[in-house]
Amino acid sequence: MPHDHDHPHSVLPPEPALRIKALETILTQKGLIDPAALDEIIDTYQNRIGPQNGAKVVAKMWVDADFRADMLNDPMPRLREMGLYGRQGEHMVIVENTSEVHNVVVCTLCSCYPWPLLGLPPGWYKSDAYRARVVREPRAVLAEFGLSLAEDQKLRVWDSTAEIRYLVAPERPKGSENMSEDELIALVTRDSMIGTAILPEVSA
Template identity: 60%
Template sequence: MSHDDHTVPPSTLALRIKAIETLMVEKGKVDPGAVSEIVDIFQNKLGPRIGAGVVARAWSDPAYKTRLLENGTEALKEVGVGGLQGEAMVILENTPEIHNVIVCTLCSCYPWTVLGLPPTWYKSAPYRSRIVIEPRSVLAEFGLKIADDREVRVYDSNAEIRYMVLPERPAGTEDWSEEKLAALVTRDSMIGTGVPLAAPAI
């Protein structure tokens, strides 16, 4: 499965948004560069960096990690994050025994307040259908080989509940600051289709 499935036509909503954007640019109401910058902020800076900060804090602060796993919605509020539609957030911890991955099979519900804009592949029909049926195969296509003795759990988000994965902390980061740890956290590791970056070898 390709991460960007170009054979799938854009959704009606995507086409309408593009038409509105084009009209606004033509009328001089919006700078096209500004639109790209806003998308970049949500996709690469604001959203995923917020989630990465939450993960780093959980790795560094056992009490916060406990609160995050017990009640993700309330623990996220502690760091100023809340779902705009009031949906609950559930945090799923990856362990040596269990690997979690998230999907939204019916639409594209996504924890964008902590992860930014969803990647194209997350909304694609192949990912949404196959990850539930053959998660190990799909994860292998992302370059993530899960050991046969490790359980894979797939969680289906909806309008009321959004999920985020708390990935395993990389080895060799025991004395790292939260800021340094956050730099290792990838968006895909918080979806479950990837893992954090490894600590550089000394």
């Protein structure tokens, strides 16, 4: 067990952009990282994997009862079929919002988040304020997102303390009854799948 006071990182340049540049340079010189692989990783999470994946799952749950049942029972086989398996999404549990129960997800100990379905987390999800407060005063935090729940609506806060990742399936908005699956996908927001938003009624 290394000692707590040994912190080699302290010899790196103080400015963060220079610090990562220095690390990248040394690691590349040593043949440990391939700059092209870094570009590929960044491109994957900047452009290819994001909340549009989760939105596909949610919209399909709204239109396909069998799929919904599978998602609520054991989502992994169907998610694999859809190509939505991967790092930080190996063990998904999908929880459904209803008029009786609202769900919201956090990771108080770090920043666990379902990458294959939502991409990488936004700044606020990783913030001390969200991590510290949403377990203790979830309704106050939701109000800061403009969401107020009825006093008697049940609220479940899921703290992702293991490798299980949670996705919230928001309620299908009123007014969306005649929309196609593709149109529905476009309605589903990232925050509604974390649980800090609900989907507004669709006006005709």
